[in-house]
Amino acid sequence: MTILIQNCTAITMSTPLVRRGVSIAIAQDKIAKISADPQEFAHQRFDKVIDGTNKLAIPGFVNAHTHLPMVLLRGYADDQNLQRWLEDEIWPAERKLTEEDVYWASLVGIAEMLRSGTTTFSDMYFFMDAVAQAVKESGMRALLSYGIIAPQPGAKADQELKITEAFLKRWHGHASGRIRAAVAPHAPYTCGDEIWRRAKSLAIEYNTIIHTHLQETQTEVDDSLRTFGQTPTERLEALGVFEVPTLAAHGVHLRDSDLEILKRYEVRLAHCPTSNLKLGSGIAAVRKWRQAQLTVGIGTDGAASNNNLDMLEETRLAALLAKLNDPTALPASDALEMATCGGARALGWDDLGVLEEGRKADIVLVEMQGVQWVPGFNPVSDLVYAATSADVETVIVDGQILMERREIQSFDEERAKAKVRQLRAKYQKQQ
Amino acid sequence: MTILIQNCTAITMSTPLVRRGVSIAIAQDKIAKISADPQEFAHQRFDKVIDGTNKLAIPGFVNAHTHLPMVLLRGYADDQNLQRWLEDEIWPAERKLTEEDVYWASLVGIAEMLRSGTTTFSDMYFFMDAVAQAVKESGMRALLSYGIIAPQPGAKADQELKITEAFLKRWHGHASGRIRAAVAPHAPYTCGDEIWRRAKSLAIEYNTIIHTHLQETQTEVDDSLRTFGQTPTERLEALGVFEVPTLAAHGVHLRDSDLEILKRYEVRLAHCPTSNLKLGSGIAAVRKWRQAQLTVGIGTDGAASNNNLDMLEETRLAALLAKLNDPTALPASDALEMATCGGARALGWDDLGVLEEGRKADIVLVEMQGVQWVPGFNPVSDLVYAATSADVETVIVDGQILMERREIQSFDEERAKAKVRQLRAKYQKQQ
Numbered sequence: 001m002t003i004l005i006q007n008c009t010a011i012t013m014s015t016p017l018v019r020r021g022v023s024i025a026i027a028q029d030k031i032a033k034i035s036a037d038p039q040e041f042a043h044q045r046f047d048k049v050i051d052g053t054n055k056l057a058i059p060g061f062v063n064a065h066t067h068l069p070m071v072l073l074r075g076y077a078d079d080q081n082l083q084r085w086l087e088d089e090i091w092p093a094e095r096k097l098t099e100e101d102v103y104w105a106s107l108v109g110i111a112e113m114l115r116s117g118t119t120t121f122s123d124m125y126f127f128m129d130a131v132a133q134a135v136k137e138s139g140m141r142a143l144l145s146y147g148i149i150a151p152q153p154g155a156k157a158d159q160e161l162k163i164t165e166a167f168l169k170r171w172h173g174h175a176s177g178r179i180r181a182a183v184a185p186h187a188p189y190t191c192g193d194e195i196w197r198r199a200k201s202l203a204i205e206y207n208t209i210i211h212t213h214l215q216e217t218q219t220e221v222d223d224s225l226r227t228f229g230q231t232p233t234e235r236l237e238a239l240g241v242f243e244v245p246t247l248a249a250h251g252v253h254l255r256d257s258d259l260e261i262l263k264r265y266e267v268r269l270a271h272c273p274t275s276n277l278k279l280g281s282g283i284a285a286v287r288k289w290r291q292a293q294l295t296v297g298i299g300t301d302g303a304a305s306n307n308n309l310d311m312l313e314e315t316r317l318a319a320l321l322a323k324l325n326d327p328t329a330l331p332a333s334d335a336l337e338m339a340t341c342g343g344a345r346a347l348g349w350d351d352l353g354v355l356e357e358g359r360k361a362d363i364v365l366v367e368m369q370g371v372q373w374v375p376g377f378n379p380v381s382d383l384v385y386a387a388t389s390a391d392v393e394t395v396i397v398d399g400q401i402l403m404e405r406r407e408i409q410s411f412d413e414e415r416a417k418a419k420v421r422q423l424r425a426k427y428q429k430q431q
Numbered sequence: 432m433t434i435l436i437q438n439c440t441a442i443t444m445s446t447p448l449v450r451r452g453v454s455i456a457i458a459q460d461k462i463a464k465i466s467a468d469p470q471e472f473a474h475q476r477f478d479k480v481i482d483g484t485n486k487l488a489i490p491g492f493v494n495a496h497t498h499l500p501m502v503l504l505r506g507y508a509d510d511q512n513l514q515r516w517l518e519d520e521i522w523p524a525e526r527k528l529t530e531e532d533v534y535w536a537s538l539v540g541i542a543e544m545l546r547s548g549t550t551t552f553s554d555m556y557f558f559m560d561a562v563a564q565a566v567k568e569s570g571m572r573a574l575l576s577y578g579i580i581a582p583q584p585g586a587k588a589d590q591e592l593k594i595t596e597a598f599l600k601r602w603h604g605h606a607s608g609r610i611r612a613a614v615a616p617h618a619p620y621t622c623g624d625e626i627w628r629r630a631k632s633l634a635i636e637y638n639t640i641i642h643t644h645l646q647e648t649q650t651e652v653d654d655s656l657r658t659f660g661q662t663p664t665e666r667l668e669a670l671g672v673f674e675v676p677t678l679a680a681h682g683v684h685l686r687d688s689d690l691e692i693l694k695r696y697e698v699r700l701a702h703c704p705t706s707n708l709k710l711g712s713g714i715a716a717v718r719k720w721r722q723a724q725l726t727v728g729i730g731t732d733g734a735a736s737n738n739n740l741d742m743l744e745e746t747r748l749a750a751l752l753a754k755l756n757d758p759t760a761l762p763a764s765d766a767l768e769m770a771t772c773g774g775a776r777a778l779g780w781d782d783l784g785v786l787e788e789g790r791k792a793d794i795v796l797v798e799m800q801g802v803q804w805v806p807g808f809n810p811v812s813d814l815v816y817a818a819t820s821a822d823v824e825t826v827i828v829d830g831q832i833l834m835e836r837r838e839i840q841s842f843d844e845e846r847a848k849a850k851v852r853q854l855r856a857k858y859q860k861q862q
Binding site for chain 1: 502503505506507509510511512513516539542543546705708709710711713714734737738739740741744748751752754755756757758759760761762763801802803805806807808809812813816817819820821844848851852854855858859
């Protein structure tokens, strides 16, 4: 399929950052040409022409860390201490989950992400076949991983790694390459040393990355120091894990010495500011990470601890929080970089996140007609600081139009929403 | 006019907090009756009936601190140090302002507030007659004040107070009581002692409140200690200012001893979390304020330092930031309380901010059909943590429908937007 987006304003995430009055030609899954010359495409035929007037084209957001099916538990339990929230609320509810519930919840989550301009996400959960199926059908792009929880070697650990390997075989590189699979030991505190070593081997064997949680809370660091005499980062380094490309989520409680290690191994970080605030974990030192030239993406985390999957909101919060003591920290364009090409690099998916010829055609059109876009001095500032995700109008992934004029094209969104609303009764707590 | 909102879910900000399947009858400017009995209104006639199915009725947000005409400078200058931002960017731009520019910018700002569910705002700026005119025409409710800047007694100070008094005479209690005027010495650091004393007298004479900025930055506190040997709060107390009801914005750098003073005089605070982050001022200790039982509202501050007037976003940020070290701090319902009835009390407007019989009919209907409302366990959580302001569908102020199905009814929004877009050229910086 060929598509022409005519006469839009583009935030390229390249040089120049903002280009006005450009048209973008898409051929199959790639950006074929970007031009400001109105004659450039005059004699070409396209399967589809989209008027980009008063619209902003941006590379789709990359949600670098989430747990998609948790949309099912959105608003289920809030404003509680982390341990109580997990043990008394989330884990008991998760024990009721089925493959089918996860499938419908994933479709709802994908609809929510498309509606807020996300074209790629990095997920870690269970019943991942159902998530992959939803990704395949919806046309979305994702790096998917089964979250391994195995403190000790043994039958449980073997089973977890078996599930992981089956998932890698079934999905890594599938759906026209839109789906990649990662190996995901859930966290240093939930996986024993042997599991980490075997996870590393799997990642090497299947040529993929490791996705994990790292130093989200101070408790986690303290426990690790007590048990291992090392921070979780030090421990993973000692285990050789970081020799494999690794995406680590949160990092709220990284020490400077941990950062040195992460820098040495080019470990990538996923910053999840809303979840970190909502669960009382704190504020990650994103500015310091960037000064250390680490690759940093932004993630929403799961909807149970956010409570939405809105990357625009997440990007704004990242930009604002970084300014706690210095208003010049993390300007709008830097925050947007993290939400797009930074996230793409964090996932090891380097042909995403930039609007330039030859890159994947993952493009979001944002309407600049809403009142919060007036007067319109600076589209980067207006997008990051003023817009709402409801301004997202059209979403293209891998050269396919998945949402057009706010209508999801690739699946029945209302059916998925109805299914998940019906599931409420099953999960509702007994009062 | 009589209106019936049929079969909605109401967040009352009273007891019970959430009522499902209720209908709300409005007669003239007041809530006449709220009932869950389907027969209650069966034999009554209403000028207008609104279907509330799948809609959430909430008291309109009260934006406790803003500078409305600054929407004209949205995105004009960002990510700079406060002093440079003010001196090199904002003040030179503000010198170009005219009465007419302020009028059109105010209409755009009112459209933006209505669209995001705000029904009352507290403003401080200049050319306030133009702001008041826009409020009058739009049907909005506002507490308006001219920002007095007068470090020394003399002709300038006399002039500032004269403008204030003329504004009080012209507008206080006008537009069917929708407009109130306050007396607004801009800040302790921009107004000398004599000005504060005369401002206090004016507030007493016209039976209104004082609106000011207080301890937004550490610099302001340090300068005050150096010059007066007192914190700004201590100085205002010594001047007797707090004997008049006072609304103080920001308070990021209040000491515990300052809080004691504010508590003693029942000074009300407006929390502006986005602006405080964006300008690098820090995070106000809202939880401590509430534990001290102070009256606290939420404000967006001006669009130049936010960059929107979205109270839903502001409420969410307030709830999240308060959890920095404790996820149980400021639960969703408490944050919503600040954004509605807390703000109303902060403005001294006690018949607003609650959905109950006899209160002013300032009601916002929010659609719960968007994907981020699925599955729908808890409407308070979904509103505060998951929704977007684009879910706001209908807005009623003083019993008048100002926005219906996302169409502004009371003025020509597109004309105002076009006017402010045209003004961009006048304010654009020379590159």
